[in-house]
Amino acid sequence: MSNGTIRNLLSRDKRADRVVPPTGYTAHLTLFVAGAMGFLAVFALALSLASGRVADRWASELAGAATLRINAPSGQLAAQTEAALTVLGQTPGVASARALTDQEQAALLSPWFGPDLPLDTLPVPQLIEIIEGEPGLDAAGLRLRLSAEVPGAVLDDHTRWRAPLVDAAMSVRRLGWISILLIGGATAAMITLAANASLAANARIIEVLRQVGARDRFIAGAFVRRFTYRALLGAGIGTLFGMIGVSLLPETSDAGGFLTGLGFQGAGWLLPAVIPLLGATVAFFATWSAARRKLKELS
Amino acid sequence: MIELENVSYTYGDGELLSDVSIQLPPGSFHFLTGPSGAGKTTFLKLCYGALLPTSGRLSAFDSDIARLDRDQMALLRRRIGVVHQDCQFLDHMTLAENVALPLMVSGRAETAEQDNLTELLSWVGLGSRLEARPPELSGGERQRAALARAVILSPDVVLADEPTGNVDWEMSQRLLRLLVELNRMGKTVLIATHDLSLIRAAKSQVQARVLRISQRKLQLAGADL
Numbered sequence: 432m433s434n435g436t437i438r439n440l441l442s443r444d445k446r447a448d449r450v451v452p453p454t455g456y457t458a459h460l461t462l463f464v465a466g467a468m469g470f471l472a473v474f475a476l477a478l479s480l481a482s483g484r485v486a487d488r489w490a491s492e493l494a495g496a497a498t499l500r501i502n503a504p505s506g507q508l509a510a511q512t513e514a515a516l517t518v519l520g521q522t523p524g525v526a527s528a529r530a531l532t533d534q535e536q537a538a539l540l541s542p543w544f545g546p547d548l549p550l551d552t553l554p555v556p557q558l559i560e561i562i563e564g565e566p567g568l569d570a571a572g573l574r575l576r577l578s579a580e581v582p583g584a585v586l587d588d589h590t591r592w593r594a595p596l597v598d599a600a601m602s603v604r605r606l607g608w609i610s611i612l613l614i615g616g617a618t619a620a621m622i623t624l625a626a627n628a629s630l631a632a633n634a635r636i637i638e639v640l641r642q643v644g645a646r647d648r649f650i651a652g653a654f655v656r657r658f659t660y661r662a663l664l665g666a667g668i669g670t671l672f673g674m675i676g677v678s679l680l681p682e683t684s685d686a687g688g689f690l691t692g693l694g695f696q697g698a699g700w701l702l703p704a705v706i707p708l709l710g711a712t713v714a715f716f717a718t719w720s721a722a723r724r725k726l727k728e729l730s
Numbered sequence: 731m732i733e734l735e736n737v738s739y740t741y742g743d744g745e746l747l748s749d750v751s752i753q754l755p756p757g758s759f760h761f762l763t764g765p766s767g768a769g770k771t772t773f774l775k776l777c778y779g780a781l782l783p784t785s786g787r788l789s790a791f792d793s794d795i796a797r798l799d800r801d802q803m804a805l806l807r808r809r810i811g812v813v814h815q816d817c818q819f820l821d822h823m824t825l826a827e828n829v830a831l832p833l834m835v836s837g838r839a840e841t842a843e844q845d846n847l848t849e850l851l852s853w854v855g856l857g858s859r860l861e862a863r864p865p866e867l868s869g870g871e872r873q874r875a876a877l878a879r880a881v882i883l884s885p886d887v888v889l890a891d892e893p894t895g896n897v898d899w900e901m902s903q904r905l906l907r908l909l910v911e912l913n914r915m916g917k918t919v920l921i922a923t924h925d926l927s928l929i930r931a932a933k934s935q936v937q938a939r940v941l942r943i944s945q946r947k948l949q950l951a952g953a954d955l
Binding site (some may be wrong): 447449450452455633635636638639640641642643644645646647648649727730 | 780801804805807812816818819820822823827831832834835836850883893937
């Protein structure tokens with residue numbers, strides 16, 4: 432279908448639009464379906480965008496750091512810690528490395544053991560915080576060197592538990608996009624059904640129009656415009672309500688974590704504006720296809 | 731010109747028209763008679779492509795109707811004005827809008843044709859009913875409106891199926907004069923009717939050929955008409 436054809440089909444022609452009776456249950460059905468789908472699409476879009484943001488944040492926040500754990504008898508702990516810091520100081524890709532103080536280690540353990548933990552009486556390993564720099568840490572090479580020089584050192588570059596978290600967030604994002612596609616498909620199916628019903632109900636009108644020399648494009652155009660503009664209106668209303676709903680969700684907070692970040696940020700608020708246009712596009716092609724089939728059937 | 735060569739039309743198991751051959755030359759005037767159910771309406775429908783022959787060849791304006799696609803068929807129908815027996819209209823539109831439908835579908839501005847439209851509707855006695863809806867019209871008014879709609883585009887051929895069936899004598903004469911006037915302008919006219927008085931009245935105004943469908947065959951009717 433050429434751009435000219437699409438333009439002609441969508442060009443408002445009030446006289447031509449009058450040939451299709453303005454009432455009927457398909458009008459309400461199209462409006463309702465487009466509205467409901469627009470509303471749901473806003474939430475699917477918000478979910479998808481929020482998941483993407485979370486995945487990016489988790490990936491970037493955890494990717495820049497690693498932890499070295501020194502498991503050694505108390506007599507060797509200080510020496511191995513010192514040796515590990517020396518190795519780290521010589522390792523490319525390590526921006527900084529420092530051993531956590533007793534207070535910091537106690538603070539890490541306090542959620543499980545309480546604030547009065549006598550750290551010096553327990554065989555607690557020493558933790559070293561590593562901040563990565565350019566050109567990035569070669570974890571495998573570092574492990575190899577540490578195994579030779581600091582036998583009690585265990586390097587944790589967070590990959591083990593970072594990857595599933597990021598994967599989970601990415602899966603949620605994919606689900607969001609799949610939901611949007613399904614919403615589009617369901618909208619197309621419903622509008623096709625409504626258009627078919629409308630065309631069938633107006634078969635006599637189509638017959639009269641054909642008798643007086645109307646071409647299929649004229650007849651289809653009247654139906655296509657009717658359904659496209661209805662879908663645009665319905666999806667616009669649904670999107671507006673969806674955006675109001677999203678704006679009423681709680682803001683992102685550390686306590687709430689993922690669930691409270693479900694919304695749009697910055698220019699992301701403009702994205703839902705695409706939903707009514709997509710709804711109208713889906714309606715346009717669904718009606719055009721239904722009209723072509725039906726007109727062929729009725730000829 | 732509309733030309734039928736050995737055209738037959740079968741519906742289900744029954745043959746409605748058999749081996750019909752005739753030419754309707756430009757500017758000719760024809761009456762088509764025959765008993766009810768003889769196939770007059772079928773013949774007319776074949777002439778404007780609403781039905782396609784089961785066998786034989788039917789051409790209109792040098793085009794084989796069976797070979798036309800839907801767009802070409804639409805363009806053909808703009809050259810053939812048809813008055814149907816059941817006078818179908820769009821009930822949600824006014825009488826004026828219904829009569830102007832051919833202008834609308836052919837992309838001609840109704841505003842430019844407004845004077846012609848008003849004059850035409852006045853001619854068929856509907857000048858005061860422009861805003862009426864079809865369900866509000868009587869049978870006769872509907873027939874007159876259908877005739878107005880059929881001729882609004884000034885088609886090359888006018889086919890009318892019982893155009894005077896529901897109107898009084900005076901109005902039927904008026905409609906006949908309109909069709910005769912169109913014929914004098916070079917249009918081909920074919921009127922299917924069982925009203926022999928209409929045919930007799932036409933004889934003084936126009937040189938008409940009278941055709942008769944009987945037993946599935948088309949014949950030239952006798953001079954006693």
